[in-house]
Amino acid sequence: MVLYFSATGNTRYIAEIIAKKLHDEALDLTDRIKRSDHSLIRSKKPFVVCCPIYICEMPVFFSQFLRKLKLAGNRKIYFVFTGGSSYEGTAGWRAGKIAARKHMTYMGCADVVMPRNYVASSHSFSNDEKEIHFLLENAVYESEKIANTIRYSRKLKARHVFIAEKALILPFVPLWVKYMQPSAPFHTTDKCIGCGKCAEVCPINNIEIKDKKPVWIAPCAHCMACICNCPAEAIEFGDITQNKVKYNIRKYLKK
Numbered sequence: 001m002v003l004y005f006s007a008t009g010n011t012r013y014i015a016e017i018i019a020k021k022l023h024d025e026a027l028d029l030t031d032r033i034k035r036s037d038h039s040l041i042r043s044k045k046p047f048v049v050c051c052p053i054y055i056c057e058m059p060v061f062f063s064q065f066l067r068k069l070k071l072a073g074n075r076k077i078y079f080v081f082t083g084g085s086s087y088e089g090t091a092g093w094r095a096g097k098i099a100a101r102k103h104m105t106y107m108g109c110a111d112v113v114m115p116r117n118y119v120a121s122s123h124s125f126s127n128d129e130k131e132i133h134f135l136l137e138n139a140v141y142e143s144e145k146i147a148n149t150i151r152y153s154r155k156l157k158a159r160h161v162f163i164a165e166k167a168l169i170l171p172f173v174p175l176w177v178k179y180m181q182p183s184a185p186f187h188t189t190d191k192c193i194g195c196g197k198c199a200e201v202c203p204i205n206n207i208e209i210k211d212k213k214p215v216w217i218a219p220c221a222h223c224m225a226c227i228c229n230c231p232a233e234a235i236e237f238g239d240i241t242q243n244k245v246k247y248n249i250r251k252y253l254k255k
């Protein structure tokens with residue numbers, strides 16, 4: 001079974017391609033994460049866990065959820081990451097730790113480079129349309145290659161994570177999450193139609209709807225689900241996002 005979390009659609013895209021190739025099911029974990037539902041998931045086929053890379057790591061809320069999630073049936077587990085670059089940092093190491101904790105056989109990990117979705121920083125640059133189309137085409141090829149490896153029960157090549165990387169990344173991530181991902185700059189413009197989609201897609205229930213308008217409550221995962229899934233494009237982050245395209249894979253997939 002292919003399990004995934006995806007804020008702006010990249011990881012869902014990859015998970016669905018892999019599941020299709022494996023004649024397996026792709027299960028979106030967002031609702032379970034929202035409800036802290038760690039109840040048993042059973043699969044005859046190997047588990048394939050797909051998630052985006054955040055700050056050179058697995059998203060913190062996702063790895064915390066996964067550690068507690070009960071998996072039964074097949075004891076093999078693969079991980080597939082999507083990121084805006086091919087550097088997955090310590091995520092592969094984290095995956096191995098989670099597999100060991102579950103007494104499962106870690107079958108390695110792979111990463112697929114996808115369009116960048118992080119818009120809430122003046123230092124982050126989005127891909128242009130041409131790059132996005134190239135990356136999405138390449139992603140199909142990469143995902144099918146990954147699925148073939150899984151189909152033949154071969155291991156995915158997990159890159160060795162050096163001690164220096166762990167020393168740099170692991171203490172840095174919680175600090176970044178705590179101090180560099182504020183909720184306060186998120187706000188709606190008068191385009192807001194009060195549909196509540198933002199609250200629905202927030203994986204950590206960080207948005208409350210009051211008087212038909214969203215209110216962001218700290219802490220925030222900065223996953224970009226709210227701002228990039230808003231049907232009215234009515235959400236901004238301070239004045240950083242005003243002239244930025246809010247990435248969502250839906251805009252680029254053929255109907």
Ligand SMILES: Cc1cc2nc3c(=O)[nH]c(=O)nc-3n(C[C@H](O)[C@H](O)[C@H](O)COP(=O)(O)O)c2cc1C
Nearest residue numbers: 006007008009010011052053055056083084085117
């Ligand atoms: C908070 C945040 C941090 C990110 N950090 C990284 C990173 O360190 N390295 C990287 O390659 N991509 C990074 N990205 C880009 C996403 O991993 C990438 O766009 C991913 O495919 C998004 O997946 P999704 O559409 O399934 O949510 C980051 C995105 C967000 C929202």
